[in-house]
Amino acid sequence: WLFVFLTYARLPPRKPRLRTAAASAALCVASYVILAALLSLTLNVERYGLLYGILGNLIVGLIKVYFFFWLYFFFTELCFTLEHFDSLLFARFHRVVSAEKPAGRIERTLFAEPSRLVKRYARDCKAGETIFAQGDEDRSALYLYRGTVEIYLAQPGETPPGTLLSTVEEGEFFGEMAWILEEPRSAMAVAKTDCTVFVLPPELFERFLSQDADASRRLVELLAGRLKANNERLSKADSR
Secondary structure, three states: OHHHHHHHHHOOOOOOOHHHHHHHHHHHHHHHHHHHHHHHHHOOHHHHHHHHOHHHHHHHHHHHHHHHHHHHHHHHHHHHHHHOHHHHHHHHHHHHHHOOOOOOHHHHHHHOOOHHHHHHHEEEEOOOOEEEOOOOOOOOEEEEEEOOEEEEEOOOOOOOOOEEEEEEOOOOEEOOHHHHHOOOOOOEEEEOOOEEEEEEOHHHHHHHHHHOHHHHHHHHHHHHHHHHHHHHHHHHHHHO
């Protein structure tokens, strides 16, 4: 158990919590003990030793070693899943709701609207409600699940909410620049209609992007599109 625990807790670049590593190690060792007991009931070690000598004992030992390392890597995956469960769940949820092809029935049942994500991260906003204000220190990224959100930029002396920069549609991320730049909010988000947004803490959003390459690519495309639109808006303003 100590060997399994130390490797689970110390070897990964992003080290799990000690509680998660300890629980996974305990499950691994307990599963191996049970499996070894069942093998002992199935395979008569003394009989194989009598018939084949050292070779028989070696074969039985190799079978046990094989199953030990199979269980070891299985519970390594379990340890990772327990530690990053929310980001993995959000990645599957995002894939189901944003996929071009309709998801299968099982995927829709499991991931279309997971109660764990809704309970922990979803936020319902009424039309006209401010989702975040310009200058807020919060670094969370937001994902628009239902409704429409407008992004405004307030200049000095300008009446709230300011100049409309962009409109966020369902399935898009917004507010991620505060996480990317590690700076206060540079704009204001207002719910245009009743909407539901997922507020993703920085560490969860970062893990989600590292686990879903397609989502990272779409986010880059979204940021590029917004930058292009802002440049065109500034060019028109200068020409006037």
